[in-house]
Amino acid sequence: xxxxxxxxxxxxxxxxxxxxxxxxxxxxxxxxxxxxxxxxxxxxxxxxxxxxxxxxxxxxxxxxxxxxxxxxxxxxxxxxxxxxxxxxxxxxxxxxxxxxxxxxxxxxxxxxxxxxxxxxxxxxxxxxxxxxxxxxxxxxxxxxxxxxxxxxxxxxxxxxxxxxxxxxxxxxxxxxxxxxxxxxxxxxxxxxxxxxxxxxxxxxxxxxxxxxxxxxxxxxxxxxxxxxxxxxxxxxxxxxxxxxxxxxxxxxxxxxxxxxxxxxxxxxxxxxxxxxxxxxxxxxxxxxxxxxxxxxxxxxxxxxxxxxxxxxxxxxxxxxxxxxx
Numbered sequence: 001x002x003x004x005x006x007x008x009x010x011x012x013x014x015x016x017x018x019x020x021x022x023x024x025x026x027x028x029x030x031x032x033x034x035x036x037x038x039x040x041x042x043x044x045x046x047x048x049x050x051x052x053x054x055x056x057x058x059x060x061x062x063x064x065x066x067x068x069x070x071x072x073x074x075x076x077x078x079x080x081x082x083x084x085x086x087x088x089x090x091x092x093x094x095x096x097x098x099x100x101x102x103x104x105x106x107x108x109x110x111x112x113x114x115x116x117x118x119x120x121x122x123x124x125x126x127x128x129x130x131x132x133x134x135x136x137x138x139x140x141x142x143x144x145x146x147x148x149x150x151x152x153x154x155x156x157x158x159x160x161x162x163x164x165x166x167x168x169x170x171x172x173x174x175x176x177x178x179x180x181x182x183x184x185x186x187x188x189x190x191x192x193x194x195x196x197x198x199x200x201x202x203x204x205x206x207x208x209x210x211x212x213x214x215x216x217x218x219x220x221x222x223x224x225x226x227x228x229x230x231x232x233x234x235x236x237x238x239x240x241x242x243x244x245x246x247x248x249x250x251x252x253x254x255x256x257x258x259x260x261x262x263x264x265x266x267x268x269x270x271x272x273x274x275x276x277x278x279x280x281x282x283x284x285x286x287x288x289x290x291x292x293x294x295x296x297x298x299x300x301x302x303x304x305x306x307x308x309x310x311x312x313x314x315x316x317x318x319x320x321x322x323x324x325x
Contacts, residue, residue: 022062023086027093029057029072037074037097045069045081072097128153128224132247135216141257141277141299142212143219144169153226153240162201168193168210170203173226176239178208182229184243185214211244217255217281218295220247249283249291261304273304 029040036057043050044063053059061070063086070093073079077097084093130150140146144156156171170178178197183190193210197203225241233241261273281295 022064023088024090025061025063025070025084025086025093026090027059027095029053029059029074029095029097031077031097031099037077040072040074040095040097042095043071043073045071070095126226128222128226130222130224132216132219132221135219135222136255139257139259141259141275141301142169143214143216144171144211146216147171147211147222147224147242151222151224151226154224154242157202159201162197162199164195165197165199165201168195168208169212170197170201170206170208171211171242172203173224173239173242177206178203179206180236180239181208182233182237182241183209183211184241186246187243190244211242214244214246215279215281215295215297217253217279217297218246218293220245220250247281247283247293247295249285250281250293252280252282254278254280272302274300274302276300 029037029042031037036053036055038053038055038057040053040057040059041050042053042059042061044061045068047068049061049063051059051061065087067083067085069081069083071079071081072095074097077099080095080097082093082095084091128151130147134150135143135146138146138149140149145158147154148156153174154171155173155175156169158169159165171181172178173181179192190209192207194207195210196207197205223241223243223245225237225243227240229237229241255278257275257277259275260271263270277297277299279295279297281293283291283293286292
């Protein structure tokens with residue numbers, strides 16, 4: 001009987017040694033506002049060890065003596081890591097995660113009746129959020145042409161021989177008329193132009209909004225509601241809503257662009273259609289919370305014509321010469 005007890009005692013000691021050799025590592029995961037982050041994932045790099053933070057942001061791990069790197073991740077926050085050295089003394093390691101510059105936390109009020117701000121992933125209607133850097137990616141000189149490439153439901157084409165519509169591009173969403181698109185600036189309605197589209201231009205008989213009057217450098221982001229919102233915004237939002245969010249306290253930004261068209265046909269080289277664009281923006285602080293942002297744009301577009309390289313006598317003589325061969 002005594003021999004059996006001794007064996008059981010030795011076995012219990014052997015099985016208890018690994019557990020006793022592990023060091024408890026505890027801590028708390030919070031945000032910048034000291035609020036706990038429940039569900040944050042804590043993992044040990046290069047191992048399979050890991051755990052989740054509880055409702056109060058607390059976590060606990062048990063590690064054998066040695067050096068480890070703890071990594072913490074939480075949705076909507078930047079990941080963080082710390083290197084610790086586990087021994088025989090319990091450790092406490094706290095994490096504070098930053099939430100700045102996270103796209104998932106981008107707040108929108110467009111297309112929502114809720115008094116509280118909502119994130120883009122919770123919107124009941126499809127909303128495209130186009131940052132200013134995305135507009136510059138398409139190398140376009142004005143706002144409507146850049147949006148023409150960035151937003152799939154947006155369409156704006158330059159008109160020719162269309163009276164004043166040559167200067168103000170009619171814009172549309174989902175193929176509807178320019179007067180059925182509501183354009184807002186910082187959540188407030190932008191006034192329409194005094195031009196009625198006539199002749200054979202797009203949106204004939206309607207009055208739209210001149211979006212190119214706003215410098216592209218002054219835009220922080222553009223929110224495009226790709227759904228009808230007449231019940232919320234009125235009959236001028238049947239096609240959707242475009243909200244231009246302008247910059248506030250921005251540093252000095254200066255940009256310029258130049259482009260032209262070059263054609264070589266029938267032995268002639270013609271360069272025309274030059275586009276020259278220059279814009280800048282700079283923000284200034286006023287007091288503790290106020291600001292002033294100054295932006296300007298200068299654009300020059302030279303006409304482009306291909307009629308000059310198609311004289312009728314040259315075309316017909318060449319065609320007849322080929323026929324006689």
